[in-house]
Every structure is written in structure tokens, then in C-alpha cells.
Amino acid sequence: MKSIRNLFKIGHGPSSSHTMGPARAASIALKNAPEAESFRVTLFGSLAATGKGHLTDEAIRKKLSPKKVEFIWKSDEEPNNQPCSLLFEALDQNGKIINSYRDASIGGGALSSDGGLEEVYQWNNMDDILEHCNKTGAPVWGCVEEVEGSEIWDYLEEVRTAMVSSITAGLETGGIIPGGLGLYRKASSFNRKSKMFTGFCKVNTLLASYAYAVAEENACGGVVVTAPTCGSSGVVPASLYLLRHELVQCSVNEVLRALATAGLIGNIVKKNASIAGSVVGCQGEIGVACAMAAAAVTQILGGSPRQIEYAAEVGLEHHLGLTCDPVRGLVQIPCIERNAHAAASAMICANFAMRSDGSHRISFDDCIQVMYETGKALPALYRETSTGGLAQIYEKHLNRDKELL
Numbered sequence: 001m002k003s004i005r006n007l008f009k010i011g012h013g014p015s016s017s018h019t020m021g022p023a024r025a026a027s028i029a030l031k032n033a034p035e036a037e038s039f040r041v042t043l044f045g046s047l048a049a050t051g052k053g054h055l056t057d058e059a060i061r062k063k064l065s066p067k068k069v070e071f072i073w074k075s076d077e078e079p080n081n082q083p084c085s086l087l088f089e090a091l092d093q094n095g096k097i098i099n100s101y102r103d104a105s106i107g108g109g110a111l112s113s114d115g116g117l118e119e120v121y122q123w124n125n126m127d128d129i130l131e132h133c134n135k136t137g138a139p140v141w142g143c144v145e146e147v148e149g150s151e152i153w154d155y156l157e158e159v160r161t162a163m164v165s166s167i168t169a170g171l172e173t174g175g176i177i178p179g180g181l182g183l184y185r186k187a188s189s190f191n192r193k194s195k196m197f198t199g200f201c202k203v204n205t206l207l208a209s210y211a212y213a214v215a216e217e218n219a220c221g222g223v224v225v226t227a228p229t230c231g232s233s234g235v236v237p238a239s240l241y242l243l244r245h246e247l248v249q250c251s252v253n254e255v256l257r258a259l260a261t262a263g264l265i266g267n268i269v270k271k272n273a274s275i276a277g278s279v280v281g282c283q284g285e286i287g288v289a290c291a292m293a294a295a296a297v298t299q300i301l302g303g304s305p306r307q308i309e310y311a312a313e314v315g316l317e318h319h320l321g322l323t324c325d326p327v328r329g330l331v332q333i334p335c336i337e338r339n340a341h342a343a344a345s346a347m348i349c350a351n352f353a354m355r356s357d358g359s360h361r362i363s364f365d366d367c368i369q370v371m372y373e374t375g376k377a378l379p380a381l382y383r384e385t386s387t388g389g390l391a392q393i394y395e396k397h398l399n400r401d402k403e404l405l
């Protein structure tokens with residue numbers, strides 16, 4: 001496995017696969033041909049189907065600015081079976097191609113050309129990690145420090161700070177989320193309303209306010225941390241923020257260690273399956289975010305490596321089959337609400353794990369395999385193309401309303 005730095009990336013939303021990855025690819029294209037007069041960019045598959053809603057063209061245009069950019073959208077083609085492929089053609093002043101560069105965005109802001117990044121972990125799955133913990137007595141977070149060195153804590157502090165900033169920014173901002181759906185930002189009002197409640201109701205409303213805050217920031221193109229993706233970036237920060245500031249007042253160091261464990265969980269899925277909605281549906285984004293948060297919370301509550309693994313497994317298992325069908329290709333419906341739902345679910349998963357001794361029949365590694373197979377069996381309609389499910393029913397209602405006018 002590669003470094004968890006490769007999983008937690010700080011950058012602008014709304015989509016790691018459709019905004020961050022393509023923006024990085026555009027920087028590479030520009031570096032390859034800085035003398036180009038203009039660029040022709042062809043977007044394929046899911047990138048073409050939902051790229052407008054996800055602001056893919058805007059992200060690329062910004063990186064290539066002030067060069068002129070022409071876009072070609074080919075949603076019915078998926079070169080090399082990669083759902084988010086893109087081709088950059090650098091043109092001279094006569095429109096002649098002087099350089100061409102192909103890549104694919106593979107989720108979490110990563111590109112397939114990153115493939116050569118160094119594999120730093122000797123373990124490739126959760127069973128390997130549990131075996132190491134059992135043999136040496138190391139905690140799960142200790143495996144991250146052992147491999148990535150003590151410098152990893154500085155990086156995770158940057159990640160934590162960016163996560164907190166996205167919560168704060170989201171709680172302070174109101175108004176309508178751009179994109180045309182007319183959705184109001186809800187985080188600040190949820191936060192205010194939480195003060196009217198006590199007990200479970202208060203905690204649950206606060207947790208939702210934190211998750212909405214990050215997801216709404218993401219939908220507005222604000223800065224978030226992929227955990228594991230932009231679309232699912234609210235789940236881990238919301239859970240950890242609630243724990244630190246409301247429930248157990250844990251220290252910053254405990255939060256950093258929890259982030260290390262969460263990163264390892266996301267990394268294992270990335271290594272053995274996929275975290276891209278365009279490849280495996282939302283189970284790979286929100287399902288994995290829930291697993292990461294559940295493991296992190298369990299660790300803070302004092303869970304053993306076995307209980308941490310169990311929490312992650314429950315978090316993923318109950319999101320198996322979850323489809324990705326964002327309305328109008330925007331990372332808003334169902335994405336924003338789904339972050340709050342998964343954060344609540346992560347707390348429940350941690351609760352289940354802490355009340356058990358951690359023994360269970362289906363391992364986290366098994367669950368990842370099932371998620372991958374389920375994802376591959378999902379029709380393209382449910383893999384970030386916005387041609388089925390919620391996206392389709394929304395269009396149907398819109399057309400019916402127009403006919404009634």
C-alpha cells in the first residue's frame with residue numbers, strides 16, 4: 001500500500017474524481033506543453049456524463065488559464081474500461097497537435113499515472129495488520145507510525161486543521177448552494193437548533209450540523225479533505241469533531257492517531273478495490289467513509305485492534321450495494337444528507353463494536369471483496385453517470401411539472 005498521504009488530500013471540492021483528479025491532470029498537461037496556444041480536452045464516460053454538474057470543466061479551465069480550452073464530451077466511450085478517462089491535446093496557433101496526454105481519474109484525487117508511486121506498506125490488507133498487531137502488541141495507529149515515520153503526525157495535523165476549518169466555514173455560511181437545485185445550506189441552522197435539545201437529540205443534531213457543514217462547503221467548491229473522497233468528506237471530520245468537542249474531550253494527539261487508523265482503513269479499500277463512485281457506486285465513497293469513521297471512533301473509545309476492525313466491517317457492510325446517482329451530476333442530492341446519515345451510522349457501528357469482544361464471521365477484508373464485486377455488477381446507471389435512480393426520477397418530475405404549466 002502507498003502512504004496515507006495519498007488518501008487524505010486537501011483541495012477544492014466538489015468531487016475528488018471529477019474535480020481534483022482532472023485539475024491535477026490539467027497541471028500535468030500544461031507542464032508537458034507550456035508553449036501551447038490552446039488545449040482540446042476530451043472527457044469520457046462518467047466524467048462526460050456528470051462533469052458539468054461536478055464543475056470538471058471549470059476545474060480544468062482554471063488550471064490551464066489563460067490558455068483557451070475547448071471541451072469534447074464523450075459519455076458513451078470509456079477508453080481502457082476507465083470510467084473517468086480524459087485526453088489533453090495541446091495545440092499550436094495553427095491548431096496543430098504538438099503534444100497529447102491521456103490519463104484517468106481513479107478516485108480520491110488520484111490519477112492512473114500515479115500508479116508508480118512507491119508502495120510503502122508491507123501489509124496489503126486488514127488481516128496482515130491484525131496479525132502484526134497481535135504479534136507485536138502494536139496499536140493500529142502504531143502500524144502507520146512504524147511505516148511512515150514520526151513526520152506523518154505533522155501531515156495529519158495539517159489534515160485535521162483543514163477538516164476543522166471546513167466545519168467552521170460551513171457552520172458560518174448560509175444561503176443557497178450554487179448549481180440550480182435551489183438547496184439551502186442547513187448546517188448553521190441545525191447547529192443553532194441543537195441548543196434547544198438535550199441528550200441524544202442534541203448530540204445527533206450537532207453531529208449532523210458538522211457533517212452538513214463540510215458537505216455543503218464541498219458542494220460549493222470550498223476546501224475539504226478527501227476522506228476518502230470529496231463527496232464523502234464530511235463523515236470522518238464530523239465524527240471526530242463531535243467526540244473531541246462534545247462527547248469525550250479527547251486530545252489532539254488522540255484525534256491524530258484516530259486519523260492514522262482511518263487513513264489505513266481507507267487505504268486498504270483503495271488497494272484492494274476502489275473508492276470511486278464511478279467504479280463501485282456510493283458504497284466506495286460513503287460506505288468507506290463510514291468504515292473509516294467507525295474505526296477511528298472505536299479507537300478513541302479504547303477499542304482493541306479486533307474491535308476496530310469489526311467497527312470498520314459493520315460500517316462498510318451495511319452500505320453494500322449503495323448506488324451513486326447524484327441529481328443533475330451535482331454533489332448535493334443525495335450526497336450532502338448522506339454524509340450526515342453515515343456519520344450517525346459510524347457512531348452506531350462503534351457502539352456495536354465496543355459492546356462486543358470484536359469477534360464476528362465476515363471480516364473487513366471479505367467485505368471489501370464483496371463491495372468490489374457488487375460495484376462491478378452495478379449497471380453504469382448507478383455509477384456516477386446520473387442516468388438512473390434519484391437523478392432520473394428528479395428529471396421525470398421536472399418534465400411532468402413543465403407539461404402541467
Ligand code: SF4
Nearest residue numbers: 231277282285324335
Ligand atoms: S452519491 Fe455518493 S458516490 Fe455519488 S457523488 Fe454523491 S457522495 Fe459521491
